[in-house]
Amino acid sequence: MRSLLPQASANAAEVDYLILALLLASCLVLALVFGLMLVYVSRYRADARVERGKLAQKTWRLEIGWTAATFVVFFGLFLWGADLYVRLFQPPRDALQIYVVGKQWMWKVEHQSGQREINALHVPTGRAIQLVLTSEDVIHDFSVPAFRIKHDVLPDRYETLWFQVEKAGVYHLFCTQFCGEGHASMIGEIVAMSPPEYEDWLGQSASGAGAHESMAAAGEVLFTRYGCGGCHGEGGVGGKQSGGGVDAPPLAGLYGEKVTLDTGAVVTADESYIRDCIISPEKQRVAGYPPIMPSFAGQLEEENLLRVIAYIKSLKPTERR
Amino acid sequence: MTVTETRSQTSYLSDGYTLRSWLLTTDHKRIALLYFAAITFFFFVGGIGATLVRYNLLSPKGLLGSAETYNRLFSMHGVVMVWFFLVPAVPTTLGNFLVPLMLGARDLAFPRLNLLSWYLFILAGLVALYALIVGGVDTGWTFYTPLTSFYSKGHVVATVVAVFIAGFSSIATGLNFIVSIHKLRAPGMTWHRMPVFLWSLYATSVIMVLATPVLAMTLLLVAFERLFRIGVFDPAIGGDPLLFQHLFWFYSHPAVYIMILPGFGVISEIVPAFSRKELFGYKFVVWASVAIAVIGFLVWGHHMFVAGTSLYSALVFSILSYMVAVPSAIKVFNWLGTMHKGFIRFDAPMLYALGFIGLFTMGGLTGLFVAALAADVHLTQTYFVVAHFHYVMVGGMVSAYFAALHFWWPKITGRLYPEMWGRAAAIIIFVGFNVTFFPQFILGYLGMPRRYNAYPPEFEALNVLSSGGASILAIGYLLPLGYLAWSLFYGERASANPWGATGLEWTTPSPPPTENFETTPVVTLPPYSYPYTETSRDE
Amino acid sequence: MSEAVGGHAFQYSSARHQAESAVSGMWLFLATEMMFFGPLFLAWIFCRHADPAAFDAGARQTDLFIGTINTALLITSSLSYSFGVAFIETGRRRAMILCLVIAWLLGGAFLMLKFAVEWPHDFERGLFPGAEFVFTPAERNGAQLFFVFYFFSTAIHGMHLVVGLGLVAWIMLRAREFTPSRNTAVFVVGLYWSFVDMVWIILYPLIYLIGRGP
Numbered sequence A: 001m002r003s004l005l006p007q008a009s010a011n012a013a014e015v016d017y018l019i020l021a022l023l024l025a026s027c028l029v030l031a032l033v034f035g036l037m038l039v040y041v042s043r044y045r046a047d048a049r050v051e052r053g054k055l056a057q058k059t060w061r062l063e064i065g066w067t068a069a070t071f072v073v074f075f076g077l078f079l080w081g082a083d084l085y086v087r088l089f090q091p092p093r094d095a096l097q098i099y100v101v102g103k104q105w106m107w108k109v110e111h112q113s114g115q116r117e118i119n120a121l122h123v124p125t126g127r128a129i130q131l132v133l134t135s136e137d138v139i140h141d142f143s144v145p146a147f148r149i150k151h152d153v154l155p156d157r158y159e160t161l162w163f164q165v166e167k168a169g170v171y172h173l174f175c176t177q178f179c180g181e182g183h184a185s186m187i188g189e190i191v192a193m194s195p196p197e198y199e200d201w202l203g204q205s206a207s208g209a210g211a212h213e214s215m216a217a218a219g220e221v222l223f224t225r226y227g228c229g230g231c232h233g234e235g236g237v238g239g240k241q242s243g244g245g246v247d248a249p250p251l252a253g254l255y256g257e258k259v260t261l262d263t264g265a266v267v268t269a270d271e272s273y274i275r276d277c278i279i280s281p282e283k284q285r286v287a288g289y290p291p292i293m294p295s296f297a298g299q300l301e302e303e304n305l306l307r308v309i310a311y312i313k314s315l316k317p318t319e320r321r
Numbered sequence B: 001m002t003v004t005e006t007r008s009q010t011s012y013l014s015d016g017y018t019l020r021s022w023l024l025t026t027d028h029k030r031i032a033l034l035y036f037a038a039i040t041f042f043f044f045v046g047g048i049g050a051t052l053v054r055y056n057l058l059s060p061k062g063l064l065g066s067a068e069t070y071n072r073l074f075s076m077h078g079v080v081m082v083w084f085f086l087v088p089a090v091p092t093t094l095g096n097f098l099v100p101l102m103l104g105a106r107d108l109a110f111p112r113l114n115l116l117s118w119y120l121f122i123l124a125g126l127v128a129l130y131a132l133i134v135g136g137v138d139t140g141w142t143f144y145t146p147l148t149s150f151y152s153k154g155h156v157v158a159t160v161v162a163v164f165i166a167g168f169s170s171i172a173t174g175l176n177f178i179v180s181i182h183k184l185r186a187p188g189m190t191w192h193r194m195p196v197f198l199w200s201l202y203a204t205s206v207i208m209v210l211a212t213p214v215l216a217m218t219l220l221l222v223a224f225e226r227l228f229r230i231g232v233f234d235p236a237i238g239g240d241p242l243l244f245q246h247l248f249w250f251y252s253h254p255a256v257y258i259m260i261l262p263g264f265g266v267i268s269e270i271v272p273a274f275s276r277k278e279l280f281g282y283k284f285v286v287w288a289s290v291a292i293a294v295i296g297f298l299v300w301g302h303h304m305f306v307a308g309t310s311l312y313s314a315l316v317f318s319i320l321s322y323m324v325a326v327p328s329a330i331k332v333f334n335w336l337g338t339m340h341k342g343f344i345r346f347d348a349p350m351l352y353a354l355g356f357i358g359l360f361t362m363g364g365l366t367g368l369f370v371a372a373l374a375a376d377v378h379l380t381q382t383y384f385v386v387a388h389f390h391y392v393m394v395g396g397m398v399s400a401y402f403a404a405l406h407f408w409w410p411k412i413t414g415r416l417y418p419e420m421w422g423r424a425a426a427i428i429i430f431v432g433f434n435v436t437f438f439p440q441f442i443l444g445y446l447g448m449p450r451r452y453n454a455y456p457p458e459f460e461a462l463n464v465l466s467s468g469g470a471s472i473l474a475i476g477y478l479l480p481l482g483y484l485a486w487s488l489f490y491g492e493r494a495s496a497n498p499w500g501a502t503g504l505e506w507t508t509p510s511p512p513p514t515e516n517f518e519t520t521p522v523v524t525l526p527p528y529s530y531p532y533t534e535t536s537r538d539e
Numbered sequence C: 001m002s003e004a005v006g007g008h009a010f011q012y013s014s015a016r017h018q019a020e021s022a023v024s025g026m027w028l029f030l031a032t033e034m035m036f037f038g039p040l041f042l043a044w045i046f047c048r049h050a051d052p053a054a055f056d057a058g059a060r061q062t063d064l065f066i067g068t069i070n071t072a073l074l075i076t077s078s079l080s081y082s083f084g085v086a087f088i089e090t091g092r093r094r095a096m097i098l099c100l101v102i103a104w105l106l107g108g109a110f111l112m113l114k115f116a117v118e119w120p121h122d123f124e125r126g127l128f129p130g131a132e133f134v135f136t137p138a139e140r141n142g143a144q145l146f147f148v149f150y151f152f153s154t155a156i157h158g159m160h161l162v163v164g165l166g167l168v169a170w171i172m173l174r175a176r177e178f179t180p181s182r183n184t185a186v187f188v189v190g191l192y193w194s195f196v197d198m199v200w201i202i203l204y205p206l207i208y209l210i211g212r213g214p
Helices: A012-043 A060-089 A195-207 A215-225 A228-232 A271-279 A302-314 B019-023 B028-056 B067-086 B089-103 B111-133 B147-151 B156-183 B196-228 B241-275 B282-298 B311-339 B348-371 B373-379 B383-413 B419-446 B457-490 C015-050 C052-059 C064-089 C093-124 C137-173 C184-212
Strands: A096-103 A106-111 A116-118 A120-124 A128-135 A140-144 A149-153 A159-164 A169-175 A188-193 A258-260 A266-268
Touching (some): A012 A060, A060 B282, A060 B311, A060 B348, A096 A120, A096 A140, A096 A302, A106 A120, A106 A302, A116 A120, A120 A195, A128 A140, A128 A149, A128 A302, A149 B373, A215 A228, A215 A302, A271 A302, B028 B089, B028 B111, B028 B383, B028 B457, B067 B156, B067 B241, B089 B111, B089 B241, B111 B156, B147 B196, B156 B196, B156 C015, B196 B241, B196 B282, B196 C015, B196 C137, B241 B311, B241 B348, B241 C015, B282 B311, B311 B373, B348 B373, B348 B383, B348 B419, B373 B419, B383 B419, B419 B457, C015 C052, C015 C184, C052 C137, C052 C184, C093 C137, C137 C184
Antiparallel strands (some): A096 A106, A106 A116, A140 A169, A258 A266
């Protein structure tokens, strides 16, 4: 088996350079510390007849000197690590989104086109992939060492991470936040394949047994079943009391837009916002609408919630009201 | 000091032979020994947990078979080692014994509080043992929610209660030290004439007193959530599991400084004594301890870089984490500066101290890796972190504890330990430690997660190496148990100052009389006033 | 070691030295208590921030009348104890005892009102979080967070109050040995008692007043 960790993602090499630099700096310091210790214990042993001479008197210059040097080196390391981290924190806008639900003790993956996987994730190389992660129970952590990436996965919240695979291959997926008895068995594989192979894989799993409709299509079914259209209108065009319905904001074109709340705050409608609206609408009311939306807490499983959100994301505005 | 002088005052060991005279003592020296017995016991309990953990990891499938058992074992190892060994180790044993002696005082400020703190510790220990015997806890020593409050199958409340009580023992000890250091210094002992060991314990005590109550409240909140199945950490009602993490780490990060600062103090006493030279840069060393205590309160978020906190918090905590490393680096440079042009001897305390400097530096440097944000994303929650904290805590702190035990053993017991065995144990521990934990840095970089009872087969070789090292380390730790016990009965009797060291504790007989000093000492010299010429040791 | 002849323990140079140390010790202990209650207040801020409207809806269900009476009781109790300290410093031991008895009774009355009247009433009204919680769905979560905080903080405060009552009783039992030059224990217990009062003074608005603003 490989003894070195593959640098499978675009950022892996950069992280490795940082770690290598840290390693070199550490080795230098250790050489200094161990070296001096070895020199001192031999040269200055109690019975050594070496000329020791006078002791330095003004030692504070030395103290300030090595303190300042330490500060400078540390600050440099901080900047380097922070710069990489900031970029890791911000997924590109055109990233391919894939949804992951963690639970004791497995990873459930769903692609937008409906393919579902357990403890495995197929991705194309050469393209930014953004995972939207949530947990059904305790805190887990989605970790792919070959991509030098991991993030905690929390219940009742969406977290994200992103990566871009450069080398096709199969890589370990680990859960790295202790989550109970099956923590060590919550492992899987990331299968990275070239884009044409990925398209093939999508096609095969779309037509084979156990194929599912796309997430948005599944979400549309749920949207109808749970009566969302009753207030928000068919296709999420919005409701109007004067039209015989209730005042409800339109959902078409909502994703990614800025929303003004009744407190005056302005937020961006991302997955977390939409989830909060469905599960705990009382926490954030949209300005200009009556506070009548009921909560669907406990009625929708996490994966169904993601499908509804995928449907809402797919709704394009037909006309502005 | 000659041996005949010691006979005129009753040594604290001979001052009463009944059980009552020990169990109801208010003599800080006897209380120190009571603690020493308890700490030693828990060190071996936690050590058994470690042994079984490393045994399990010999095979990729996990030799113990059951993941649940493994999870309870590593949780027990963490809880016992953190709260029942590392936090109390130096402060309650060496600290209780030496603080009044070093101050030139006759006891601590509140001797009865001191005894109460031991009883609290014992009560906590009994509750912890009860929790262990009925099956232990399967949450890790970190008790993250919602796992701990809603999903754990273990004995959470019992364990949490044990830690809660131990926390109050800790607070009592810290409070006693702070008031003693402020109020009971001998005439002439200004703050800048105090030995660094006292400064270190002062800084440690400030953290104990301010941080531990936060843990106490956090544990109560978790217990409430567990008992009533609802709480402030529950996202279903609008609470947040991250609130638990912030509160927990607000204590637990300063806690690691509680664990290590006394070790720094010990090394700052031993290196000058065995280099027969004053400590280099006393003021810098002293203020470095204070700086570590203060900045240590500001870095807790570095345990949460991938937890779901904001980018800004990550940036702030990363830069502060680098800042807190600077004073530790200063101390290492100053110890080396002390050795420079010294007259170095290699008695066991010095070997342990040299081991500390090497291993702590390695551990501290790897802290820089995990403080670097992007590197931490890769390394956190892997064996890299496990190796990092074991290097500083075990390679560092446990070595310092052994160094202190050997250095002050003659003072505490009136006996000399067998020197060759002491040196052999120090070397075996250094070697065994590196073989156990160095491979874990590599395992972590390669991606092996922590808290796994079974692992992919490509990690097997390094795990076997690590477990092999653990058996060497175990031998290293068992040896002192043997020869130190032997020395109590057969060791050569010690004079007041066998090492020729400075410090008020060395001016009284070994072992000291109950009242410590016949007359209150008056201090006129700065600390570490070793004459800079060749002097022989006091035998 | 018990107090040696001369009125102070042997590691101290004088009775005054010992008294100063005891007082410092208590102040330091109170600092730890602040760090103990601190996370609780932080939790309040955090929980309210999650959903202020629902949190406040929960808060409005508290019994303002009892809460206010209790606050008056505790403040008066603290005042009474302080008079007791002043009296012993001028040698009026019987007046001190009277003040301490009043302080103790007022503290006891607080406990009775809180745990024998207010809490049972709260339980009856279905205010304990959990299955039987009696709020509308929209307010349920935030209100439950409030009541988690309410029951938890009043329980912890109550435990501190019980300890305080024990300490005050202990002082009353030892009353005969206190003199104008020897009353540190009275003062030190007074510090603790006032602290317990101050914690309540912070809890009172957090529990009873904030949700009731205009």
